[in-house]
Amino acid sequence: MNNKKKKKFNRYTGLLIIMIMIFSLLINEMVTLQMIHGEEYSARANVEFIKNIDYSAPRGEILDADGRVLATSLKSYNLIYVDTTESRKVLYQTIDEVRALLKNSGEDINDKFSLKTDPFRFEFGSEDPDFINKSELRWKKDRGINDYLFNTVLREETGKSKISELNEKETDRLDELILEFSPEETYFYLIEFYKLYDALSPSAEEKKLYDKMSGREIHEELLKKFDWQTIRAYLVIRDSIRMESYQGSKAVTLMSNMKEETAFTFLQQLSKLPGIDVETNPIRLYPYQATAAHVIGYLNPIPAGSQNSYMEKGYDISKDYIGVSGIESAYEDWLRGSKGVKTVEVDKNGRTISELFELGTYPGNNVQLTLDANLQYTAERVLSDLIYEYSQVNTVHRVVGYTQNSTNATRGAIVVMEADTGNILAMASNPSYDPNLFAVPGRLTSEMYKEFFTPDYKAYAEELIRKMNLRTTVNAKTGETRPAVPEDLFRFNADGTVSDFNDIYAKPLFNYATQGLIPSASTFKVITGLAALEEGVLTPNTLIRDDGAYTNDQVGNPITNDGGGAYGNINMAKALAKSSNVFFADVGYRLYKAKGLNAIAEWAWKLGMGYNPEEKPHSTTGLEINENISGNVYNHYSKVEITKRLFMFDVVAFLNAGKARNTGRSFAPIDIGVNRADEEKKALGKEKIKEAVRNAFDISIDDANNYVRQDYAEVVQSLRKAFEEYIAILPEEEANGLESSKFYAEQIAAKIVYDQTTEIISPRNVLNSSIGQGDNQTSLLQIANALATIVNGGTRYKTNLVQRITDTEGNVIQENEPVVLEETGIKESSVNALLNGLRASTLPGGGSYATLKDFPIATGGKTGTGTFKENQQELGRDAFGLYTAVAPIDDPEIVVAVVIYDVTRGAFVVPAALAVFEEYFEEKLKTEYPDYVRQYEYELPEPISSYEDKVEGDDTEADTAADEENETQP
Structure with missing residues (x-):
């Protein structure tokens, strides 16, 4: 009986006891978490991750010779997005709210996305073209298009x-497929x-349906709720997030x-x-806007093809900008500062909770130029005014026997430099x-981009044909x-690119x-005069008869003076003043x-006008x-x-044409x-x-000087x-009916030995060069430095734009002194003779007297006045106008070189030099010539x-609105 009353302890009882104990522990732990450590653990739960944040350093300043700031850095505000688990859940709603707030302030999300719509393009x-192709390949590969095309096309092929298993030919084929994959696709x-x-916000079932759709079909579904611009904004931000993931956990800049x-x-x-x-982030500001822009x-953002090398240098390829031209590029390593970094705790929404560590930024060094901003501005303004006059107002010029047209005088340049240092004062x-x-x-904006990089060449050509009244x-x-x-002014290539092979279009960059x-x-x-004086073929007083034309048995057609004049017996000085082609021929x-x-x-070559081709390019x-x-x-x-x-082009065309040399028989x-x-x-x-x-063109300089040709039989x-x-x-069907190999060889050998070689060894080349024509093609800077070398007595200096580099405190890190590249050994008598000739051209009867007489x-x-080509007007071109000058003539301080393309006459550009002289000698004119009235004063x-101030060419709000309208629907 007692046994029956005794409570039995079985496995169910034990299980119950264990469960009670577990729940007691859980309740105790919950009380501890919520009541005692609630706030602490709540904060910990809110921490998404610890991350490092890079801070860009301000770039160093660029200054003119007098310390005017030409480039500086400003503090700016950036709107960023940090991709976290929580923020990702409401990404699209957040984008909508951000865009609405920006729109209210007249701003919008950055659009650095290379893929544009309306029309679709990159x-x-x-x-x-090479840069574009490389960039497009890199851009598409970064987004998996190479994998997509391999899987859909090449895997089976x-x-x-x-x-990685593809061979070189197959890899090239993949690259071709990638480039053929259109912007729209x-x-x-x-x-x-x-x-x-x-x-x-699709349900799980709807996602399964969407996963089976093409991108175009998904887009159609999106259009039922969103407009094109919104969809593209989503795409831009999603792409930015993915690209950032390559660099770790970093913020995406939505608005700069x-x-x-x-x-x-x-x-x-x-x-x-x-x-x-x-x-906050530093941005670049150029206070004088377009002044000295090319210097x-x-x-620009780091281009796709260079990103790996810049990442190795510590650049953030998604947001860092680099210098891509001028001093900004050449002195990138000096101007670029040292980045700072913060280690912070970030909450689930991507915002900083606390800072754990900070290493501050250090600004870049300052670069002080040799330029004088006032002189630079004067040079730019007078050049712009002359271009406007001769391309828009005074365009038709009648010369003896022919008419010239300066409608396309849309581009030009000026160089001003110190004669005895190589320092550039204005460019x-x-x-x-x-x-x-x-x-x-x-x-x-899109319109500005088009102007800079993808202009409408066809429309420009049509307008130029109309303005120049070109018949043929x-x-x-x-x-x-x-x-x-x-199509005759530009070459419109099959791949959509355009070749400006006649250098017609004015390029701002x-x-x-x-x-x-x-x-x-x-x-x-x-320079011809210098060579003659130094080589002793004449003296400053040697007289040469100018009867209006020069020829002899070796040079062919006569060389005449421009306008048909004849100047009688003249010496070097008068020949320069009159610009006698006959004398210099x-x-x-x-x-x-x-x-x-x-x-x-x-x-x-001694003067820096080109170099001996047997040397390495430099x-x-x-x-x-x-x-x-x-x-x-010419050499x-x-x-x-x-x-x-x-x-090589001619021989292919000749053999295809099938018309024999001389006889013309088929x-x-x-x-x-x-x-x-x-x-x-x-x-x-x-x-x-x-x-x-x-190989048949192997003609030594000794043979050429002795008028000796190749052996015709050996060439054959x-x-x-x-x-x-x-x-x-060749296959039998191609070989049948061909001439003998001897026939083809004799035809080509005759063209080489008797036609091409005759041209190569003709002294006519030297005569053309003596008057600055023929194969003579140099930069304006080389022309300026050559004249500076002559007038300073024969020392060729390195041309220089940078005076010194300083740190942020103004301490000099590097001072640039004049560097001698070559001592030419020019005789003083030669220099004086040439200075006399240059002076004579500014006196009565000289080519620049009319402008400089006062x-x-x-x-x-x-x-x-330089001819572009014999048929230049039928190519949309006309003659270059140049002027080189030195002042003061008795003790040269500065040299000026000016060119305007297609302006037709050198005399038309002389006013540019006058404007430069008036600015450079401003103080001297005021003190020594107080009655002189300047003709040009800028x-x-x-x-x-x-950026709150008006920027030249910038109308951001209007352009943003226009871009929004353009991007609404392709």
Whole structure:
């Protein structure tokens, strides 16, 4: 009985006891969490992660010679988004609210997205096709388009399972497919790739349906709720988030350089905007806007093709800007500051809770230039005024026997430099631009981008044909004249790019002072005179008879004076004053007879006008910023290479045309042109013929000076062998009916030995060079430095734009002293003779007298009118106008060089030098010549201090509205 009453302890009882104990512990822990440590653990739960935040350092300032600030950095406000688990949940709602707040303040989200709509296109900030292709490839690969195309096309074609398994040819094929993948296809691919249907807040079942849709179909669904602009904004931000993920947990900049009041508005709304925050960041400001833009340069985002190298240097490729031209580029490492970093705790909405560590920024160093901002502004303004006058107002110019048209006188340059240091005091290039447009995302509107990088060349050509009243143009392919069409002024390529092969269009970002190559025209006569004096073929007092034309048995057609004048017996000084072609042609022939074909070139090289082609390519000026180092003065070596290069096109056309040399009788054509469809053996056979042609141009300077040609029989033999081998590998149907290899070899050999070589070894080349024509093509900077070298007594200095580099406290880190590149050894008597000639050209009867007659300080100068090509007007071009000048003539301080393209006459650009002289000698004129009235007086505008001030060419609110309208629907 007692056993029955005793409570039985079984497994259920034990389980009950254990459960009671567990629940007791849980209740105790919950009480501890909530009541005792509630606030502490709540804060910990709110921490999403610890992260490092990079802070950009201000770039160093760029100053003019007197300390005026030409480039500086300002504090600005950026709107950022931090991608976290919590903020991601409401991303699209947050974007909508952010855009609404920005719209209320007249601003919008940054749009650095290279894929544009209306029409669909890519914008990579360049006209260079190679750069564009490389950027497009990198951009698309970063977004997985290479994987997509491999999986959908090449996997089956090649049988390979990975991209890494592709061979070189297959890899090239993949790149071709990527480039063929259109902007429109890319847009809809990204709609699908980023699953933008999430903006519709779909259910799980709806997501399954969307996953089966194409990007275009998803887009149609999105359009039922959102407009094009909103969808694109979603795409831009989703893309930015993904690109940032490559660099770790970093913020995405939604808006740069916000207005201060806009920043405060967002700071008040942060609790309602998960992931959104406001940060300060330095931005670049150019207080004098377009002044010295081509010298200073501008900033741009890091291009896709260079991102890896800049990441290795510590740059943030998503938001850091780098100098891409001018001093900003050349002195990037000096100007760039040291970044700061903060280690912070971030809450679930991406905002900083606490700072754990901070390393401050350190500004970049300052670069002080040799430029005088007042002189620079004067040079730019007078150049702009002259270009306006001759392209818009005074455009038709009648000369004896012909009419010229300066409608396309839309570009030019001025260089002002110290004669005895190489320091550049002013360097103007027109057209110009305001670098502020590139300093902040969003300021460069679509219309501005088009003007800078993708202009409407066809519309421009049509307008130019109308303005110049062109009846005919030259067919670029055949060389034949036909009724005027735009396609003859520009080459419209099959890939959509345009080649401005006649250098017609005025390019705002191009520095015409350092990058343009121009004929030095009659300004080169000073160098011809120097060579003659130094080589002893004449003296300053030698008289040469100018009867209006020069010729002899070796030079062919007579060389005449411009306008048909004749000046009788004249010496060097009068020949320079009158710009006598006859005098200098005679001098050129004397030099040829005494020293050979390179007689003038060897002196030009001493002065930095090009260099001996047997040397490695190099700068002859030493300038810090980008320049064209391909300048050339006629010489035997370059003449051979130029003739050879041009003949390679001619020989292909000749063999295709099937018309024999001299007789014109028909023969069976043979094609040796490049054809991508050719099999390797056939392509190699063609190349062997071309190599034999190139080798046939092996003409030594000694043979050329002695008027000795190649051995015709030897040339025939080498060419015949190449033709035999090529014909032997041709299919029977192609080989049948061809002429013998001997026939083709003899035809080409005759053209080389009797036509091309005759041109190469002719002294006519020296005569053309003696008056600044022919193969003479140099930069304006080289022309200026050559004159400076002569007038300072023969010392060629390195040209210099930078005076010194200082730290933020003003301490000098580097001082640039004049650097001598070459002592030419010019005789003092030669210098004096040339100065007398330069002075004579500014006196009555001289080419610049009309403009400079009232200027009280004695100057010297030389005008030049340079032909572009014989049929230049049918190419939309006309003659260059040049002027080189020095002042004071009795003790030269500065040299000025001016060029305006297509202005037709050198005399038209002389006023630019006068304006420069009036500004440079301003104090001397006031004290010594108080009654002199300046003809040109320009006042440097007050600098802007912020982007709230009006920026040249900028109408941000209006342009933003226009862009919004343009992006609504393709």
